[in-house]
Amino acid sequence: MDRISIVGGRPLHGTIPISGAKNATLPLMIASLLTPDTLILDNVPRLADVSLLQRILNNHGVDVMVGGKRPGDTAYQGQTLHISAQNIVDTTAPYELVSKMRASFWVIAPLVARLGEAKVSLPGGCAIGTRPVDLLIQALQDLGAEVEVDAGYVIARAKNGLRGGEVVFPKVTVGGTHPAMMAASLAHGTSVIENAAREPEIVDVADCLNKMGARISGAGTSRIVIDGVPRLAPEERNEARRFLALVEALYEHRVHLICAAADQPDRLYPAGDGALEFRRIA
Secondary structure, three states: OOOOOOOOOOOOOOOOOOOOOHHHHHHHHHHHHHOOOEEEEEEEOOOHHHHHHHHHHHHOOOEEEEOOOOOOOOOOOOEEEEEEOOOOOOOEEOHHHHOOOHHHHHHHHHHHHHHOEEEEEOOOOOOHHHOOOHHHHHHHHHOOOEEEEEOOEEEEEOOOOOEOOEEEOOOOOHHHHHHHHHHHHOOEOEEEEEOOOOOHHHHHHHHHHHHOOOEEEOEOEOEEEEEOOOOOOOHHHHHHHHHHHHHHHHHOOOEEEOOOEOOEOOOOOOOOOOOOOEEEOO
């Protein structure tokens, strides 16, 4: 058989590129389903699981653009993904795709949170016990989703949106904490996750969601608190909302931004000269 022989005795020096962690990349890609705006991920590892998840997201109507090679790039360096879930055309994740990667089952959380419904194959087929997804299903139910299992598929519905609730995991689960955070980010009200996983990738996902406008605190501890918001968007789109909150806090009056796009009044934009115009509500 082949072997690698290493002869020591010489000092090591030099620089090597380190791509991002797969355990953070996969849930971050899935989190793109929470927003119609483009999510940009840098330093994404070039792995088969990443390519497979791209196919799964494509199946939902998500556009994934992979940045081209740049001067000096090597096969070991990370890549840049531009992920746009503006038009989700299918909320079903079929068995032939989900069966190849367990983490792909997590798409059920952002789909039901944003669109009110999702139908995702059990990773192990019809037997729910063959893959540990029961804690994730329980978390969705704790957040108000109606969940049923039919012919090997988990069908989750929340016609009026998810609602804040308390999720208490009987054991620590990364696969439950990730999607629970995603779902709670768009739920009505405040959610608390007890006995949450504390891995570094949990913090990575929470940080990304917060940059998109979520309100998550406690990531990295066993207790995570999420105040749901009606919509997530990239960080630059939330600048107007931060100004709005500041004005309200300073003047103790509710105000409206009057520079919203006419066809999308829920999306706030700066005025043409970069200034924001506020109007006091009587």
